[in-house]
Amino acid sequence: MDLGFVSNVVYPFVEGGAQKRVHEIGTRLAADGHDVTVYARHFWDGPPETTHEGMTLRAVAAETDLYTGDRRSITEAIDFGARLVRPLRAGSARHDHDLLVVSVFPYFPVLAATLASLGTETPVVTTWHEVWCEHWEDYLGRLALGGKLVERVTARVPQYPIAVSEGTADGLARIGPPRSEIAVVPNGIDVARIRRATLPEGATGYDVLFVGRLTRNKNVALLLDAFDGVAAEHDVTLGIVGDGPERERLRRRASRLSHAERVDFLGFLDDYDDVLGHMAAATAFVSPSTREGFGITFAEAMAADCAVVAADHPDSAADEAIGEAGFLVDPTVDALSETLDAVLRGARPPGDPTERAERYDWDTVASQATSAYRRAITGQW
Structure with a gap:
């Protein structure tokens, strides 16, 4: 398989659960002979395109602050999503991918990947770590309606969704795809x-x-x-x-x-x-x-x-x-x-x-994720 992962940051250059998942699954896929490219911001030292533990890291935007105060930066998310479209479009990348795997939060990269894949046969798999729904009220206050709207739109674009837990899958089914169409692959540990x-x-x-x-x-x-x-x-x-x-x-x-x-x-x-x-x-x-x-x-x-x-x-x-x-x-x-x-x-x-x-060992989780990716490619989701 030839896979493109989308995550605005890359582990271990920036610590975090979502990017660690990409790292652990991606490095195992690379070790098994698959081609793995990660599209991200340029948080690593060296050229915009480099190889790290068998994976190709491709910077589509410069390093920047991810937070504004205690909250994730909305402008950063929009900027990263906008800069993704051209590199992901079929023919503009060094090689076309069989599959795009996108970490959902902060949402806009999912919309960018969906736009880039229009008119192609490249499926988009999304990884949902949480579904916030009413939690937006606590997080954004009077701006909560915007957060809810973006989350709901993201849940409804064409995708093959993976949730990290049954609870997250149930939450996603309330705002987007039917529960039967959501795969569950947990996060992992060493x-x-x-x-x-x-x-x-x-x-x-x-x-x-x-x-x-x-x-x-x-x-x-x-x-x-x-x-x-x-x-x-x-x-x-x-x-x-x-x-x-x-x-x-x-x-x-x-x-x-x-x-x-x-x-x-x-x-x-x-x-x-x-x-x-x-x-x-x-x-x-x-x-x-x-x-x-x-x-x-x-x-x-x-x-x-x-x-x-x-x-x-x-x-x-x-x-x-x-x-x-x-x-x-x-x-x-x-x-x-x-x-x-x-x-x-x-x-x-x-x-x-x-x-x-x-x-929850990473070897077990990576095997489950690989099976899900193959189902998305073959249309047997």
């Missing part, structure tokens, strides 16, 4: 790498760990209060890995806890293996997030044999990710405190976390 992970030199492990972007929907404030409620009964510590717009507010809240000295904010850790090392050392991984398109940290924590505690919420795919290999709780302080207390006393979930994590 199970072997996680199992080899050790604490960074000189680091202290934490009994309870959170890893993620510090935003309101992650509900880290809830975790802080729940941890404080059980800390009197347990000689335990809490480590919070990540950064985001809620950082300072959460630090102030933590400083007012009765057991504030047991809480550390580690910030964003540049070395992924350091994050994995902290997971391997923790007893419990707790993320009461109420919005997760998949929740890759749940899979990573299960592979590290942590007891995972997640929020039971209709906008989160945590239940799908962990199954019976973790604990689902109402996103309240009392419910979280009760479950956290039980875990610190030795409670384990009914299912085996490490066994559950095996289904």
Whole structure:
């Protein structure tokens, strides 16, 4: 197969779940002898076109800021989408592709790829990590209608859609294609790498760990209060890995806890293996997030044999990710405190976390994605 992936940023030059998925699947396809080209902004050093781990990286636009304040830049997304059309049009690329695979967010690249493929037989596969719908109200406020409209239009253009979870597929079916036409291929993890992970030199492990972007929907404030409620009964510590717009507010809240000295904010850790090392050392991984398109940290924590505690919420795919290999709780302080207390006393979930994590290994995920790509090419979706 000859595949063109579209992602405005490229892993590992810019960290992130969507671009890591492209990297992990793309490098495996390249290693199996397929031609893989990634169309992106020029975030790497060197010429606009280069080879990286068997894939061709082709810059269609210059490096630029992806965020305006705490939100993704709308102008960046529009600019990148506009610059994509000419390079993707049949005959303008160095070779025509059998398939285009487009990361949906920030939407405009999907519209550009669809426009570029008009009049050709090149199918467009889209990868949906989340469907926001009403969440646009929280994200954009009075501009939410524009976000909803662009999302809905993107869902309805001709495409072969892949969702990263059943929950995301159900959300997509409410605004776009029939549920029967949406394939589900989860995000993945490197199970072997996680199992080899050790604490960074000189680091202290934490009994309870959170890893993620510090935003309101992650509900880290809830975790802080729940941890404080059980800390009197347990000689335990809490480590919070990540950064985001809620950082300072959460630090102030933590400083007012009765057991504030047991809480550390580690910030964003540049070395992924350091994050994995902290997971391997923790007893419990707790993320009461109420919005997760998949929740890759749940899979990573299960592979590290942590007891995972997640929020039971209709906008989160945590239940799908962990199954019976973790604990689902109402996103309240009392419910979280009760479950956290039980875990610190030795409670384990009914299912085996490490066994559950095996289904998300990148080799398995890449094989599922490859099968889906072949179905799109042959029209047997």
